[in-house]
Amino acid sequence: xxxxxxxxxxxxxxxxxxxxxxxGALPAWLPAQLRDLVAGALSDTGNGGRPGGVTDVPxxxxxxxxxxxxxIGDATLPDVRxxxxxxxxxxxxxxxxxxxxxxxxxxTTVAPAGADEVRAAVEAALLASYxxxxxxxxxxxxxxxxxxxxxxxxDLAAAARAGQVTAGSVAWARDLINTPSNVKNPAxxxxxxxxxxxxxxxxxxxxxxxxxxxxxxxxxVLAVGGGSATPxxxxxxxxxxxGAPAHHPALVGKGITFDTGGLSxxxxxxxxxxxxxxxxxxxxxxxxDAAARLGLPVAVTAVVPAAENAVSGSSYRPADVVRHVGGRxxxxxxxxAEGRMxxxxxxxYARLELGATALIDVATLTGAMKIALGVKTAxxxxxxxxxxxxxxxxxxxxGERLWRMPLADEYTDLLDSDVADANNAPxxxxxxxxxxFLRPFAGDLPxxxxxxxxxxxxxxxxxxxxxxxxxxxxxxxxxxxxxxxxL
Numbered sequence: 445x446x447x448x449x450x451x452x453x454x455x456x457x458x459x460x461x462x463x464x465x466x467x468g469a470l471p472a473w474l475p476a477q478l479r480d481l482v483a484g485a486l487s488d489t490g491n492g493g494r495p496g497g498v499t500d501v502p503x504x505x506x507x508x509x510x511x512x513x514x515x516i517g518d519a520t521l522p523d524v525r526x527x528x529x530x531x532x533x534x535x536x537x538x539x540x541x542x543x544x545x546x547x548x549x550x551x552t553t554v555a556p557a558g559a560d561e562v563r564a565a566v567e568a569a570l571l572a573s574y575x576x577x578x579x580x581x582x583x584x585x586x587x588x589x590x591x592x593x594x595x596x597x598x599d600l601a602a603a604a605r606a607g608q609v610t611a612g613s614v615a616w617a618r619d620l621i622n623t624p625s626n627v628k629n630p631a632x633x634x635x636x637x638x639x640x641x642x643x644x645x646x647x648x649x650x651x652x653x654x655x656x657x658x659x660x661x662x663x664x665v666l667a668v669g670g671g672s673a674t675p676x677x678x679x680x681x682x683x684x685x686x687g688a689p690a691h692h693p694a695l696v697g698k699g700i701t702f703d704t705g706g707l708s709x710x711x712x713x714x715x716x717x718x719x720x721x722x723x724x725x726x727x728x729x730x731x732x733d734a735a736a737r738l739g740l741p742v743a744v745t746a747v748v749p750a751a752e753n754a755v756s757g758s759s760y761r762p763a764d765v766v767r768h769v770g771g772r773x774x775x776x777x778x779x780x781a782e783g784r785m786x787x788x789x790x791x792x793y794a795r796l797e798l799g800a801t802a803l804i805d806v807a808t809l810t811g812a813m814k815i816a817l818g819v820k821t822a823x824x825x826x827x828x829x830x831x832x833x834x835x836x837x838x839x840x841x842x843g844e845r846l847w848r849m850p851l852a853d854e855y856t857d858l859l860d861s862d863v864a865d866a867n868n869a870p871x872x873x874x875x876x877x878x879x880x881f882l883r884p885f886a887g888d889l890p891x892x893x894x895x896x897x898x899x900x901x902x903x904x905x906x907x908x909x910x911x912x913x914x915x916x917x918x919x920x921x922x923x924x925x926x927x928x929x930x931l
Contacts, residue, residue, distance in 0.1 A: 566607030621913025671759030699725030706779030812874030
């Protein structure tokens with residue numbers, strides 16, 4: 445990825461994107477000859493600058509090989525992301541015909557691009573070009589280079605680098621999520637985290653093995669992972685730069701590498717996406733990865749309780765009573781409510797053993813959240829208004845939508861159990877009762893819970909989102925850490 449201040453000399457194998465503003469407005473930098481061609485093509489197709497709309501522009505002699513006019517609307521940050529994503533998708537299709545570079549100007553008729561616009565464009569272009577493929581056939585040709593053009597490029601290098609680093613971390617999270625579960629198990633996930641993170645400055649990776657989990661009282665993790673031939677792990681990845689403030693947030697991510705539902709088994713259709721049930725764990729690991737690569741001056745630790753919820757003679761059962769880290773007990777009513785069982789251990793461990801000053805968990809936790817908010821918005825629960833507002837602000841800057849949900853105390857009675865401190869399947873409203881189940885494990889620390897069951901996976905491409913695991917949550921957490929992890 446290159447960032448330059450002026451439109452480069454365009455070669456035969458370049459694709460030039462032209463941002464088209466509202467009502468077909470064209471940028472002042474566009475050369476007169478190209479302006480006439482673009483205006484004619486827009487008139488012919490009726491493209492009035494709708495964000496993400498694409499019009500191919502015929503260029504006599506094909507220098508550059510292709511020009512694509514792409515709507516950017518009013519150049520809001522969502523518009524910029526849509527523009528960059530649409531441009532790179534179209535350019536990638538042209539790579540099969542010899543295109544090798546996308547030239548992506550981000551100055552518009554509205555204003556010269558600033559740091560937010562450049563970062564958004566870089567992130568969106570790189571993420572929209574992401575692909576995960578395991579096939580016997582050769583991969584189709586891809587672009588070699590992205591050149592971003594912005595008048596104030598010299599002052600925007602840091603923003604472009606932040607976008608590039610963050611996109612790289614999101615792409616790693618997507619790789620982890622998309623890896624099939626005949627490859628991905630708890631030990632594999634721990635090894636992948638160690639391979640990528642352990643070499644970074646100020647980062648340590650520690651993996652709790654089954655014996656450690658038994659000694660540490662990780663009853664939830666051991667119960668959920670007990671039915672699998674591949675034992676559970678807990679991955680602890682900590683970034684502690686020199687001179688970081690004492691404030692030390694911990695990010696706990698659900699790491700269920702495959703979820704059959706256990707003895708409360710899912711129907712086949714319900715299992716097909718369950719390789720992605722560790723998306724929360726991938727997100728928190730990738731957030732630590734980005735924080736370290738960006739050199740952020742804040743300490744942060746990711747805790748990923750990783751297990752495969754399988755079916756065998758050693759599976760945990762309905763009516764079992766499980767003791768978690770710290771001693772709290774849970775009566776199991778449904779073995780398919782396994783995510784909260786492992787998160788409970790992770791939250792308690794981060795609070796009691798790691799010295800966390802704030803807790804955020806990320807999980808594909810409840811189908812109820814998909815019903816409530818759809819597949820593009822995550823549910824946000826929080827014990828403090830400050831933390832909720834800080835995360836919502838970070839999500840808005842990152843392009844990841846969060847909606848605050850109520851931690852409604854009137855439903856706590858649904859958690860009651862005759863034989864334990866709580867039951868793990870209190871019923872509807874499912875997203876809220878799941879959050880209420882988790883809340884005691886955070887103790888008195890500021891705590892937020894992100895239920896990403898909807899946006900963690902995508903059924904089709906949409907702007908910078910690519911079908912499959914999305915890496916949702918990484919950019920929000922990175923923005924929150926960049927702001928100093930405010931509470």
